[in-house]
Amino acid sequence: MKTISVHTGRILQTFKHKEGVNENAGVESCDQMKTQLSNFLPTSRRIMQFSNGQAPSPGARVVYIDGAFDLFHAGHVEILRSARQLGDFLLVGVHDDQSIREKRGYPPIMHLHERTLGVLACRYVDEVIIGAPLEVSRDMITTFNISLVVHGTVVEGGSASEVDPYALPKSMGIFQVVTSPKTITSVSVATRIIDNHEAYKKRNLKKKASEDKYYTQKKFVYGD
Known part of the structure; x- marks a missing residue:
């Protein structure tokens, strides 16, 4: 994969309550999540730095796959690789933040620009439709x-709409x-981060309690 840096440090702020990232939790708890405003100012040149800059050749078989691609992870890489193997050129559609909120009932963790660059950084992707x-x-x-x-079998979140977004390509x-x-x-990635963070805090609290007890009971080596 190409190298990319994104602002994933906000995750711990976004998921303030562990139950909000539980896979079995309802949309109500997830709706409490809020994304932060982006400080990234995209320009055509900055975006092109992550693109391979190649157009499909004449007669190329163009494969299209879309999604949120939030917290770009190994699962995304593998499904994109599988999709790329079905054609000559892989076009990826990255949904905007509002569309994801309307579809799932809660916003993505990363904003559109970060998610776009994450997808573009993948070696199997040739082009991205932003938003x-x-x-x-x-x-x-x-x-x-x-x-x-194409569409993968792992679908995150439910859709409130009864309209099948793939009705046309299915009919064709x-x-x-x-x-x-x-x-x-x-x-699941966010849940893992929160779990590790909670374990880290508990370990530090336990360590602090032990240190406080040690210094409270500590006796001088030299005395009267």
């Missing part, structure tokens, strides 16, 4: 000459479900 719509339209398929639309016979190689999700 891609949830529904795959005919205009998208025509404009980007999409030959195949260009839709395919790809088995996700890993079951990792952004929520």
Whole structure:
């Protein structure tokens, strides 16, 4: 993978309550999460630094896959690799923050710019649609000459909409479900971070208590 630096240090602030990142927790608890404003100012040149700068060759089989790609992790890498193997050019749609909130009921941890750069940093990705719509339209398929639309089997969060965003490519016979190689999700990653952070705090509190007890009971080596 290409090297990329993102502001994931905000995770501990975003997930202030452990129950808010529980895989089995309801949308109500997750709705308490808030994303912070981005200090990253994207320019075409800065974005191109993460892109391979290549366009699909004539007659290339363009594969399209979309998603939130929040807290870009190994599961994302593997599904993108699987998708890339189905064609010659991998086009990835990254949904905007508001669309993800409307779809899942809670916002992403990382904002659109960070998630976009995370996807672009993956070696299997050729191009990214920044702020891609949830529904795959005919205009998208025509404009980007999409030959195949794929979707993984690991889906994070539920959708409040009854509209199938892949209805059109399904009707055209260009839709395919790809088995996700890993079951990792952004929520499971965040949960792991919180668990480790809680364990770290408990270990330090225990250490401090031991040190306080030692100094309280400490006797001078030399005395009267």
